[in-house]
Amino acid sequence: MRRRLLSSTLVVAVIAVLLLGVPLGIVVSRLILEEAAQELRADATRLVGEVEYARIQETPLDPQQLEQKYPGRYIQIYERANPPKATIVGTSPPTGRQMAEDAQSENGIYVRVSRDRAQVEQDVRARLLLIVALAGAALAVAVGLAIVQSRRLTLPLQDLAKIADRLGSGDARPSRHRYGIPELDRVAEVLDRSATRISDLLTREREFATDASHQLRTPLTGLTMRLEEIVAASEEPDVVREEGEAAIVQAERLTAVIDELLAAARRQRHAQAEPICIDEVIDQQIIEWEPVFRGVGRRLMLQGTRELKALATTGGFGQVIATLLENSVRHGGGTVTITTTSGDNYIVIEVADEGPGISDDIAPKVFERNISGGGGTGLGLTLARALAAADGGRLELVRRRPATFAIFLRPAEQNERTRVVSGPA
Numbered sequence: 001m002r003r004r005l006l007s008s009t010l011v012v013a014v015i016a017v018l019l020l021g022v023p024l025g026i027v028v029s030r031l032i033l034e035e036a037a038q039e040l041r042a043d044a045t046r047l048v049g050e051v052e053y054a055r056i057q058e059t060p061l062d063p064q065q066l067e068q069k070y071p072g073r074y075i076q077i078y079e080r081a082n083p084p085k086a087t088i089v090g091t092s093p094p095t096g097r098q099m100a101e102d103a104q105s106e107n108g109i110y111v112r113v114s115r116d117r118a119q120v121e122q123d124v125r126a127r128l129l130l131i132v133a134l135a136g137a138a139l140a141v142a143v144g145l146a147i148v149q150s151r152r153l154t155l156p157l158q159d160l161a162k163i164a165d166r167l168g169s170g171d172a173r174p175s176r177h178r179y180g181i182p183e184l185d186r187v188a189e190v191l192d193r194s195a196t197r198i199s200d201l202l203t204r205e206r207e208f209a210t211d212a213s214h215q216l217r218t219p220l221t222g223l224t225m226r227l228e229e230i231v232a233a234s235e236e237p238d239v240v241r242e243e244g245e246a247a248i249v250q251a252e253r254l255t256a257v258i259d260e261l262l263a264a265a266r267r268q269r270h271a272q273a274e275p276i277c278i279d280e281v282i283d284q285q286i287i288e289w290e291p292v293f294r295g296v297g298r299r300l301m302l303q304g305t306r307e308l309k310a311l312a313t314t315g316g317f318g319q320v321i322a323t324l325l326e327n328s329v330r331h332g333g334g335t336v337t338i339t340t341t342s343g344d345n346y347i348v349i350e351v352a353d354e355g356p357g358i359s360d361d362i363a364p365k366v367f368e369r370n371i372s373g374g375g376g377t378g379l380g381l382t383l384a385r386a387l388a389a390a391d392g393g394r395l396e397l398v399r400r401r402p403a404t405f406a407i408f409l410r411p412a413e414q415n416e417r418t419r420v421v422s423g424p425a
Contacts, residue, residue: 005153010139011144017135026129029124036120040101040113047111048103051077055107063089073113091116149393156184163191172199185326200244242375272369273391275412276317278308278340278347285321292329293336300325304340309412310347312391317409320395321386324351331355332403346408350398357401366397 010401015312026148047066052062065088066075075089093099100114163175174192178185227247233239286300293300310317321338328336334354341348353404358366369382387394 003363006143006146009095009142013139013142017138021131021135025128028127028131031344032124032127033120034351036099036115037101040073040099040115041072044101044103044111044113047075048105048109051079051109051111052105052107055079055109061087063087070113071116071176072119076112076114078110079268080110091387102299104266120178133412140392153184154180155189156181159185160184160191162173163188163195167195167198168193172196172202188276209311273313273410274312274313275309276312278310278317278349279306281318282315282321282338282349285318285325287321289325289329296329298329298333299335301335301337302340303337306343308340308347310393310409311412312393312409316387316391317407318386320384321349321394323380327380328353328355328403334402342411345411347411349409351407352399352401352402352404357399357403358397360400363397369394 021027039220047070051061061077066087070089073090074092075087077085077087077089079085079087093114097117098114099117100112102110102112159175159177159179160247163177166173172195174186174195175190177188183299230240230244230247282302286302291301298351327337328351332353332355336353339350339352341350367381367385369379385395388407388409391409393407396406396408398404398406
């Protein structure tokens with residue numbers, strides 16, 4: 001990236017220098033040539049006046065005085081008189097390098113002033129060299145600024161890449177680094193918030209694992225002891241019956257502990273639910289799935305109440321919608337319609353198609369694990385219902401033919417009235 005920044009900045013600087021320097025060089029060259037021509041023209045006009053004044057005063061022209069007064073000039077003066085007069089002052093420039101201007105008066109005086117063009121061209125080259133030097137200095141300054149700017153941009157990006165890599169490896173410590181660039185600072189803030197959230201999640205998962213191991217150890221130990229007693233008293237039916245009943249009690253206690261732990265885990269997940277815009281998640285899913293439906297000659301439609309807000313997680317709710325759309329592609333038919341409505345206690349999102357629906361033998365257990373009516377894995381709807389429940393909502397099959405699933409979510413307005421308390425089970 002640093003090389004691209006340098007090269008792009010250098011290209012822009014070169015283009016700017018060329019666009020400004022080349023016209024400037026042309027203009028300067030023309031100005032110098034025009035200024036030299038104007039000087040010769042002024043000298044010729046002045047000499048015409050001096051010759052006329054000398055004629056009026058009847059004094060002869062002094063070539064040495066004229067040469068001292070007009071150094072570096074080759075002067076030719078012609079007077080129309082009887083006899084004609086010609087005065088030559090200075091050395092004639094080489095052929096092909098003359099630069100001349102002339103002037104004449106009504107009294108028959110003609111003056112021609114010449115000079116060597118090489119002197120003017122030398123002055124032009126000196127000015128052009130100055131422009132080239134300034135252009136080189138401008139390019140050097142541009143490269144220096146590009147180096148500074150590239151370091152200012154690439155070093156923070158490299159630092160952010162290291163932070164993201166560290167975050168992915170499990171080191172969820174916020175870096176608190178800021179770089180003075182609003183866009184990069186925004187990325188750093190997002191990474192810090194992600195690190196804080198991941199750290200909280202890891203902490204809760206560790207606490208859950210610790211609580212689970214502690215609470216499961218006692219009933220498992222009791223159940224193991226009862227089973228050992230049953231094995232040891234295999235020839236005594238009364239003892240087997242008594243220990244078996246005790247083992248059932250232990251198993252029920254173990255089930256209760258597991259339910260309690262799952263409830264605690266669900267409460268922790270509820271704490272992550274926040275007000276989200278239903279339209280944004282559904283629109284994103286429609287954008288992702290519409291090409292798939294179009295490829296099989298089907299359509300996706302969205303209708304109902306817009307601008308609804310519900311308590312959920314964007315990822316969880318989006319995964320539920322994606323699962324329902326995927327099932328409709330594989331097992332449904334016709335147009336898929338997503339309808340959003342608002343009730344007193346729930347925001348309802350229905351996903352329906354025009355296919356054959358769900359058979360009567362599959363419908364009662366459609367949400368059970370490993371149950372599929374079309375050769376699938378049987379896990380999609382199970383996980384979708386779990387995600388909906390984790391957000392404090394429900395996923396239900398409300399109509400079998402055609403298949404219609406409904407997601408029930410808590411309205412965002414209940415966020416103030418219904419506060420989810422997370423804590424030990």
